[in-house]
Amino acid sequence: MADKVDFKVAHLKITDHLILGITQDKLKKGVEDFKYLNLRCKPMMSWQLVASAIMSGSVDAAFILAPTAMDLYHSGLKAKLVLFSHKSGxxxxxxxxxxxxxxxxxxxxxxxxxxxxxxxxxxxxxxxxxxxxxxxxxxxxxxxxxxxxxxxxxxxxxxxxxxxxxxxxxxxxxxxxxxxxxxxxxxxxxxWPEHPCCVLMVRDEMLEKHPDAVHEFTESLVKSGKFIGKSPTTAARIGAEFLNQKPEVIKRVLTEPADRITTANLLPVLEDLGTIQDYMHDKMGIMQEKIDIEKFVNLQFAQAAKAT
The missing domain is CATH 3.40.190.10 (Periplasmic binding protein-like II)
Known part of the structure; x- marks a missing residue:
């Protein structure tokens, strides 16, 4: 087997990115073991830093705001939206x-x-x-x-x-x-009930050269999302460490109410992305040009991971 690829992922310390924290915890505890990648989580302090990191190629993927991902794609970034990271929240x-x-x-x-x-x-x-x-x-x-x-x-x-x-x-x-x-x-x-917000964006180079690694990572994230919904108390303890927060704060986020944020259904919904683009272009005027959503999204990995 070839050497594992270092898979660098930019993110913020927010609950929207908790599926990454759950996956990291599974690896640390030996619950999961990746065959194709070494996960390297890269916490950032702002959205500007996240955008700059994936744009420059200093990371291979990023948990990033959906409209920002669209804008980077429009600007020429060779990357695709692979997975939703949550809904609401x-x-x-x-x-x-x-x-x-x-x-x-x-x-x-x-x-x-x-x-x-x-x-x-x-x-x-x-x-x-x-x-x-x-x-x-x-x-x-x-x-x-x-x-x-x-x-x-x-x-x-x-x-x-x-x-x-x-x-x-x-x-x-x-x-x-x-x-x-x-x-x-x-x-x-x-x-907006069950709205998307943050998404996983992966650079084309990683998608093309290391599809097994992307699949393995995506599959783990999908499982992590379902785990959060089924075991919010345990997820809150893991999240408290990942986000440097008190467990009771994270548990409140995950349970009061239960649909404050959801992570069970992470398959990208193209219609919802279109709604975001249309609203921000047509009503707000802050998106200069529209992109082809179907080309921007790569559903292959989410579907293979049985995301719903």
């Missing part, structure tokens, strides 16, 4: 210092988003637009891009209540509640 948090009661109270204030080309931005736009509120520069609600890991501190030092809140992945949302700085305003699943 984000929260619009209101700042306890900002006296927010209704969506109208967001007017004139700042909402923090993790990245412009994110489903978070889309969901906030959808929620606001349905109430006749326009988010954006010079409009009703100002937007500021901030790395997820910095958002709680931003609320902590916002004594004047200028920040209405933020929309972000778990466990940052639940952590802000536990620390007393934020309160839940809306779960993302209640804005």
């Amino acid at each position: 984000s929260v619009l948090i209101k700042n306890k210092s900002a006296n927010i009661e209704t969506i109208d109270d967001f007017k004139g204030k700042v909402v923090l988003i993790p990245y412009q080309l994110s489903v978070h931005n889309m969901l906030l736009h959808k929620l606001c637009s349905e109430s006749g509120i326009e988010p954006g520069a010079g409009k009703d609600v100002l937007l500021e891009v901030m790395a997820p890991g910095q958002m709680i501190e931003a609320l902590q030092f916002d004594e004047e209540g200028e920040i209405a809140g933020f929309i972000v992945a778990e466990p940052i949302a639940s952590q802000s509640v536990a620390m007393g700085y934020g309160e839940e305003f809306s779960l993302s699943k209640d804005i």
Whole structure:
């Protein structure tokens, strides 16, 4: 057998990427053993760093925001979307210092988003637009891009209540509640049920030269996703270590409610990706050109892994 390939994967320390943490834990404990790859997890501090890593080739794959993946593909990145990493899982948090009661109270204030080309931005736009509120520069609600890991501190030092809140992945949302700085305003699943958000994107070179490694990795991730749903308490303990969080925070994310975030059905849904692209291009105007979703997605590995 040929030597195992080093498979470098960029990710953030968020629950959206917990399937990676479960797979890493299985390898560490000897529950699984990869024949074709050595998994090298590369945690990053921001979405910009994740995007730069896969664009430059310093990693072979990335857990990345679906709209960002589309944009990188449009920009010429030779890579494909291989798997969804979760569904739902984000929260619009209101700042306890900002006296927010209704969506109208967001007017004139700042909402923090993790990245412009994110489903978070889309969901906030959808929620606001349905109430006749326009988010954006010079409009009703100002937007500021901030790395997820910095958002709680931003609320902590916002004594004047200028920040209405933020929309972000778990466990940052639940952590802000536990620390007393934020309160839940809306779960993302209640804005768009079972929406995609983060995806696994793999560079073409890896797909073409090492398909066995990609299959092995994808199959493990699919199993990890199903494990989280069946064993949330154990998954929370593993997740606490992977995400450097308290187990009770991760368990809350995985169980209250049970569909706050789901990982059992990770087969990419092309129609949902089309919905994201159409909304961000047609209604928000932040996607310059549309891509061919069918060429952007490689379903081969998810289907072989029996993803549903």
